[in-house]
Amino acid sequence: MSNDEFRGALARLAAGVVLITAEEPPLDENGRGEDVGMTATAFMSVSLDPPLVMVSLRNDSRMDDLLSEQPLWAVSVLSENQRHIAGRFAMKGRISDRLLFEDIAYTRGGISHAPLIGGALATLECRTEQRVPAGDHTLVIGRVLSTSLPSTDGSPLTYFRGRYRQLG
Numbered sequence: 001m002s003n004d005e006f007r008g009a010l011a012r013l014a015a016g017v018v019l020i021t022a023e024e025p026p027l028d029e030n031g032r033g034e035d036v037g038m039t040a041t042a043f044m045s046v047s048l049d050p051p052l053v054m055v056s057l058r059n060d061s062r063m064d065d066l067l068s069e070q071p072l073w074a075v076s077v078l079s080e081n082q083r084h085i086a087g088r089f090a091m092k093g094r095i096s097d098r099l100l101f102e103d104i105a106y107t108r109g110g111i112s113h114a115p116l117i118g119g120a121l122a123t124l125e126c127r128t129e130q131r132v133p134a135g136d137h138t139l140v141i142g143r144v145l146s147t148s149l150p151s152t153d154g155s156p157l158t159y160f161r162g163r164y165r166q167l168g
Contacts, residue, residue: 015041017086017157017164020055021114022066022073035115036097038063039090041159042137043075051144053126056137062097064138067128073142074109075124076117079154080166085117086157087164111145119151 020040024033042056053075057064067073078086088100105118109125116123126142155167 011161014158014160017041017078017159018043019076019078019085019089019117020063020073022070023113024066034098035101036062036066037089037100039086046141052141053144054139054141056139059136059138067140071128072112073126074112074114074116076120077122078157079119079121079151080157081154082157083164121151121156123148123150
């Protein structure tokens with residue numbers, strides 16, 4: 001089986017789209033850390049008791065490096081009208097994360113201090129419980145510390161056959 005065959009088979013599995021965010025610790029005690037974000041489709045609920053979720057991060061990605069040191073992070077479940085946010089944070093060779101957040105409405109999580117995207121269907125603040133190496137990715141399992149439902153309108157943004165899609 002080739003990588004393309006494997007990728008093609010899994011492209012037929014629809015996935016919800018989330019934005020994983022975290023605040024990078026400041027370089028000194030007088031500064032503020034930089035916000036970092038990453039679009040993910042490999043995100044799922046793991047357990048209700050305790051409340052656990054999991055995200056798969058490509059090894060040596062900026063988010064993988066950050067979450068190996070920063071235990072607090074957040075998840076924004078994107079709505080169908082937030083495709084532009086998903087695309088922006090999924091770009092390879094993109095500009096700095098600081099500029100990516102510049103014109104996006106968000107609040108700062110009370111626990112994680114990570115950006116929580118305005119208009120998201122749901123947001124979660126998490127603390128890493130476990131990191132599991134898995135091939136060229138790391139599975140990060142996080143305990144959910146808080147949740148909110150910023151928007152009750154709209155449907156989820158999904159990813160299917162290599163494109164963002166809407167239900168219906």
